[in-house]
Amino acid sequence: MIVLDNIHKHYGRVRANDGISLTLEPGRIYALVGENGAGKSTLMRVLAGHTRPTSGTLTMSGETLSHLTPALARKYGVGMLYQDPLDFPAMPVWENFQLGAPKRSKQEVIDVIGELSFRLDACFLPDEPVSSLTVGERQLLELLRLLDLGATTLILDEPTTGITPEQKQDLFNLLTKLAREDNHTIILVTHKLSEAYEMADAIFIMRQGRLVSTLTPPYDEKELVTLMFGEQADGEADELPSLDAGAPPRLTMTDTLFAGPKYSMGPMHFTAQPGECVGLAGLDGSGQELFLRGLCGLDRMPGGTIALDDSVFRANDFPALRRAGVQFVPADRLEMALFPALNLMEHITLAFPDKHDGLREFYDSQCVDCFNLRAHPDTQAKELSGGNQQRLLLSLMPDEAKLLLMEHPTRGLDAGSARQVWNHLMGRCRDGATLIFFSPDLDEVLEHAHRVIVFYDRAIAGIVDREHATMDVVGALMAGKPYAEVMEGAA
Numbered sequence: 121m122i123v124l125d126n127i128h129k130h131y132g133r134v135r136a137n138d139g140i141s142l143t144l145e146p147g148r149i150y151a152l153v154g155e156n157g158a159g160k161s162t163l164m165r166v167l168a169g170h171t172r173p174t175s176g177t178l179t180m181s182g183e184t185l186s187h188l189t190p191a192l193a194r195k196y197g198v199g200m201l202y203q204d205p206l207d208f209p210a211m212p213v214w215e216n217f218q219l220g221a222p223k224r225s226k227q228e229v230i231d232v233i234g235e236l237s238f239r240l241d242a243c244f245l246p247d248e249p250v251s252s253l254t255v256g257e258r259q260l261l262e263l264l265r266l267l268d269l270g271a272t273t274l275i276l277d278e279p280t281t282g283i284t285p286e287q288k289q290d291l292f293n294l295l296t297k298l299a300r301e302d303n304h305t306i307i308l309v310t311h312k313l314s315e316a317y318e319m320a321d322a323i324f325i326m327r328q329g330r331l332v333s334t335l336t337p338p339y340d341e342k343e344l345v346t347l348m349f350g351e352q353a354d355g356e357a358d359e360l361p362s363l364d365a366g367a368p369p370r371l372t373m374t375d376t377l378f379a380g381p382k383y384s385m386g387p388m389h390f391t392a393q394p395g396e397c398v399g400l401a402g403l404d405g406s407g408q409e410l411f412l413r414g415l416c417g418l419d420r421m422p423g424g425t426i427a428l429d430d431s432v433f434r435a436n437d438f439p440a441l442r443r444a445g446v447q448f449v450p451a452d453r454l455e456m457a458l459f460p461a462l463n464l465m466e467h468i469t470l471a472f473p474d475k476h477d478g479l480r481e482f483y484d485s486q487c488v489d490c491f492n493l494r495a496h497p498d499t500q501a502k503e504l505s506g507g508n509q510q511r512l513l514l515s516l517m518p519d520e521a522k523l524l525l526m527e528h529p530t531r532g533l534d535a536g537s538a539r540q541v542w543n544h545l546m547g548r549c550r551d552g553a554t555l556i557f558f559s560p561d562l563d564e565v566l567e568h569a570h571r572v573i574v575f576y577d578r579a580i581a582g583i584v585d586r587e588h589a590t591m592d593v594v595g596a597l598m599a600g601k602p603y604a605e606v607m608e609g610a611a
């Protein structure tokens with residue numbers, strides 16, 4: 121049993137954790153939910169020994185401690201699975217598995233992988249590089265590695281992001297087995313409330329650094345949402361804008377080839393209308409990333425053309441496309457899109473150089489009112505919670521953008537903020553912008569797209585209109601089933 125008693129973690133004025141006490145029992149599955157910035161990651165980092173609390177104690181196996189180190193947390197059996205797997209893609213499966221473990225021969229490692237895989241219904245080729253695994257497989261490998269290191273308390277941060285519905289079910293079955301048969305403690309940190317209802321024996325709800333409630337089944341969805349968001353809980357999702365069938369296309373791709381660092385794709389033909397929302401679906405590495413990065417000019421276009429309204433581009437030059445109204449929002453926020461050491465106001469100053477007068481008012485209307493970014497303007501980007509980084513990034517998109525290319529627009533956002541962002545994006549589409557977005561969450565793609573382009577094996581596997589874009593159809597195309605066969609089955 122693990123007991124956290126009155127844990128505080130303060131960052132200057134911010135009380136990320138403000139007196140949290142909770143007990144974790146063996147054999148139980150817990151969900152930890154809360155809006156962005158509620159303090160979930162901080163609490164989990166305290167439990168995994170990565171963050172030293174300002175005050176409070178942790179009792180593990182009967183010993184009371186003021187803080188843990190990662191090594192100590194490991195000794196007490198705490199293992200954390202991060203949203204982005206902490207592996208080395210260039211190294212083979214067996215070498216990744218061996219990381220952090222006591223020295224043993226390759227054959228011994230292979231035998232352990234085999235044993236664990238057999239018991240937990242997994243399958244790995246020890247010499248395969250991790251770079252060729254899907255996100256779901258990498259996550260599973262990391263889970264097996266933690267179990268091999270002796271983890272009995274497993275913290276999983278948004279574990280279903282980027283995996284297929286089938287992989288999710290396999291993961292949930294595995295977690296249930298680990299809790300019920302092996303008496304492990306499982307903590308799921310999630311923004312998907314349906315997953316919390318499905319899996320958890322108890323749901324911890326955090327708000328503004330505090331544990332506001334612990335719910336047990338049967339869950340009352342309304343109560344949970346109100347506890348999480350308070351007054352903000354109300355509100356409807358906007359509908360997809362209707363399209364003007366006669367409008368000239370916004371984007372026309374003709375014989376377009378894109379070439380990234382690892383592979384190329386094409387020739388592709390595609391048109392999208394003003395106001396249209398096009399969703400991209402595919403397992404990690406299937407081609408959707410190159411499609412977006414080629415369109416914005418970050419990857420090369422060795423052949424064909426892109427036309428944006430009446431302007432035809434024979435080269436996809438990033439600055440020229442940006443001037444023409446193309447905006448790209450990457451998933452990799454801190455590495456590609458924000459300056460970690462610059463504060464919020466500095467980002468706004470750089471993104472909107474013309475607004476040097478009244479910058480503070482602009483910040484309030486753009487970041488606070490429109491995207492609900494509640495952080496002091498002096499906060500550096502790297503100090504923001506994941507959800508607030510996303511809000512900042514969205515605040516930096518100029519209003520006049522014509523073609524929005526977005527990787528996972530609501531990455532890390534809580535349900536209320538995600539709805540707010542989608543309503544904002546729908547508003548932009550109603551005003552005539554075209555949105556092409558990718559999300560690893562298939563529900564999100566199906567809900568917000570007029571059409572879905574499905575990628576498989578680094579090519580377009582099919583373009584499906586809203587009427588036919590069901591989980592089964594899109595899931596089957598993502599898994600490589602031929603288009604004609606899938607559509608025939610759907611008819």
Ligand SMILES: Nc1ncnc2c1ncn2[C@@H]1O[C@H](COP(=O)(O)OP(=O)(O)OP(=O)(O)O)[C@@H](O)[C@H]1O
Nearest residue numbers: 131136156157158159160161162503504505506507
């Ligand atoms: N290293 C840090 N320096 C300063 N402030 C921090 C730091 N880490 C977290 N915070 C602040 O602590 C608060 C809680 O952040 P935390 O990341 O724990 O929230 P969260 O519930 O995990 O949010 P999200 O769902 O957005 O990931 C936020 O206000 C955040 O800005």
